Amino acid sequence: MAITKGLIDLSYSLYYGKIKSALLYKGWNLPRKPDMVVSKPAELIRKNKLEDLIEEFSPKDEEYQFLVQEGKYLKEISTIDWKPIRLKSPLSLGDKSPCIDEIRFRLFLLGDLEYYEPSEVFDKQLLEGVKNFQKRHRLPEKGLIDSKTLKELNIFPAERLKSIYMNLEKHR
Numbered sequence: 001m002a003i004t005k006g007l008i009d010l011s012y013s014l015y016y017g018k019i020k021s022a023l024l025y026k027g028w029n030l031p032r033k034p035d036m037v038v039s040k041p042a043e044l045i046r047k048n049k050l051e052d053l054i055e056e057f058s059p060k061d062e063e064y065q066f067l068v069q070e071g072k073y074l075k076e077i078s079t080i081d082w083k084p085i086r087l088k089s090p091l092s093l094g095d096k097s098p099c100i101d102e103i104r105f106r107l108f109l110l111g112d113l114e115y116y117e118p119s120e121v122f123d124k125q126l127l128e129g130v131k132n133f134q135k136r137h138r139l140p141e142k143g144l145i146d147s148k149t150l151k152e153l154n155i156f157p158a159e160r161l162k163s164i165y166m167n168l169e170k171h172r
Contacts, residue, residue, distance in 0.1 A: 078157040
């Protein structure tokens with residue numbers, strides 16, 4: 001424990017220039033990094049561009065940006081009535097059920113179908129949408145609307161949004 005605290009204290013002192021690294025060991029050449037938390041906002045205030053502050057400190061990787069966009073979209077569709085869909089048995093290609101139209105609409109909203117056309121028949125378009133959905137949710141890509149697939153389809157967008165927020169926090 002004492003070694004860890006000592007290492008933390010040493011790191012802090014080196015980072016903030018309280019100890020000169022060259023005095024500890026001649027081979028160390030650790031340039032002091034600028035403190036971006038203070039200097040960047042000050043620079044943006046001087047340039048009258050304070051609105052750029054959030055963008056400046058946001059993570060830049062593609063996954064983070066994707067999660068931000070996905071979160072915005074899920075927030076939009078979370079106002080849609082998302083009642084649980086119930087099935088007596090799995091549905092497959094060629095089946096007909098009143099639930100299929102709601103499933104089709106959800107798959108469209110979630111981006112797994114290119115377009116929505118009302119229908120109560122499980123057709124090839126729906127089959128591809130179901131497979132896309134199953135792949136995205138790491139379910140077996142059987143193309144059947146079974147209990148596992150239905151469980152994922154029944155998750156409210158607001159619940160998925162919570163998961164997005166947690167993943168965004170991991171990226172910060």
